[in-house]
Amino acid sequence: MKRFYTALDVENAASKGENTIVVNENDVVTSVAKEAADKKGIKFVTQDIMVNSTAKVTKSEVINSNPASTKVIAPQYKGLISEQEVDKWREEFPILKDVVHVANCSQSAQAKRVRGAINKYLDNWLTVGMDWDSWVQEVYEAKVEFAKLINADPGEIAISTSVSEAVSSIASALDYTGKRKKVVVTDAEFPTVDHIWLAHQKHGAKVDFISVDENYQIDINEYERNIDENTLITSITHVYYLNGFKQDIAKIAEIAHRKGSLLLVDTYQCLGTEPVDVKKMNIDILTSGNLKYLFGIPGVAFLYVNKDLIPMLKPSLTGWFGQENPFLFQTRYLDWAADARKFETGTPPVLTSYAARAGLEIVNEVGVERIKDRIDMLSAHALNGCLSRGLKCVSPFDVSKKGGTTAIWVSHKMGSHDMEVELRKRNIIASARGDVIRVAPHFYTKPQEIDYVLDQIKQILDSK
Structure with a gap:
């Protein structure tokens, strides 16, 4: 067995x-x-x-090749973003003139607008000195843009400094003393999320893991088997950071809710390239940072909590900005905000909110449905490129089950970080993770750039 x-x-x-x-x-x-x-x-x-x-794996033939019967399954490309429009948008990202940037699963290219937004804050700080009214308003406007992206109300959005802080706030708000104390997580989560739930075992949480299979995927039937009448919350990723495997969130939500479990979704690895509608998908709680496909920077994240759920949650990870009126400066009692601000903590991340808003505006302006159409095309191009070059790919070959990341196995010849360094010497920015090098385009990426990246990966591997 x-x-x-x-x-x-x-x-x-x-x-x-x-x-x-x-x-x-x-x-x-x-x-x-x-x-x-x-x-x-x-x-x-x-x-x-x-x-x-x-x-070094001795059975190189197992690692080096995909099954002979492997075929790429992809939706028809509609060309919703023309090549001319892509060329125009590329001018917004100066680094693209000099490098091929396919590390968007880790950090997107810097946009002029985002840089301008950061400078706007710095100039304001320089000339005004202290401008909390406009700074706090900018934080709110960033939340408005995020709400627009996922079809939520601004009052359902909290701002945070990281997904770690956002998930910790939710974990601290749950009651683990009743019958329902089980937390269902998976091995596909970014480690920080699982670490947080494991840390709450001292408060009574019982953490159960769902494993990924030999293809680095999760059979949806595993959720039927693992979520039960004792499950308090199911905490899952939308897309697996390692290989881009994408889960059917709406179906998992149906399973979780049918069994009485809440559902928390980490969309960090796809938001901005994959349409997310929290109402249609019936998501209770959602979180994401901004430095990947949302064109932001480290130090800011967002948390969505369904408005009907907010009154029932009481976070112990809190602070003055989590109160109904932070500027009362009272100390003797908790008076949590009535909306999602309840899950905020200390002074908000002002500078990074400027950057986040600017990046989100780009995504909302281009349109996620249009971005997805192009990302799916680039994914299919990358997968077919791996097959034609004999590169071992551990991402799904069915694009409907895949985010933007294409993961290529390299550890049989060299460390993935060493591959990342070698590619950087060739003006390619890719992202190493574990045994693989990740090729993760954005809508500004050209198919010929994917070809260049794959050619260089093959050349480097063949030289070892």
Whole structure:
């Protein structure tokens, strides 16, 4: 029987002083387990293959090729953004004149508008000195743009400094003392989210993991099996950061709600390229940062909480800006805000809100439906390019199940960070993660740029 190994198996081995975990050839070692093993100096081994993030894999034929029957399934490209419009928009991102930027799953290219917004704040600070009225208004306007993006009301949006802080606020607001104390998460989450839920076990939370399968995907039936009458909240990613696997959020929401669970969705790895409607998709709670496909910078994130849910949640992670009137400066009681401001904490991230608003305005102006049309085309182009070049791709070949990221396996020849460095020497910005190099375009990316990136990856691998 196939077994899935998770970080818990690594922790168990470490507690026994073991430095190897023996697995069968058909077993699946999750990416989280590999990362945990690397940190603890533990190796996964079979009789003839070592599975960790730095090992050379002896069965190179398994790693180097996709199955011969693999075909790309993609929707028809509508060309909603013309090449002429793309060329015009590329002028907004100066770095694109000199490099191929396909690391948008990590950080998007800098837009002139975003730089201008940051300078607007700096100039205001320089000349006015202190302008809290306009600064707080800018924070609100950023929330308005985010609400527009996901079809929410501005009163359902809180601003935060990171997804870590936003999820922590929600986790601190839940009651784990009743029958429902189970938190369902997956190995596809960005680690920070799982870490937060694990930390709340001391408050009574019971964390259950759903593993990814051998294709780095999750069968939706796993949610039917794992969400039950004891589940308080199901916390999932929309798109897997490692390989771009995209989940059907509306279907998972139906399963979760049918069984009485809340649903929290982390959309960081796709928002801006994938249409999200919190009302149609029946999402209870959603969070995202801004530095990836939303053209922002680190240090700001947003949290959506359905307005009907807000009164029931009581966050212990709070602060003066989470109160109904922060400027009462009272200290003797909690008076949480009636809207999503309830989940805010201290002084808001002003400078980064300027950048966030400007980036969000670009996305809303171009239109996410149009961006998705182009991203799907570029995804199909990248997948077909991997097949034609014999590059091992661990992303879904069905574009309907895939975000913008195409993940190419490189660790059989070299470390993924080393690949990232080599590509940078060739004026390519890509993103390393675990065993793969991630190629993640945005709407400003050209198909011929994808070809250049894949050619260079193949050339580098062939030289090893």
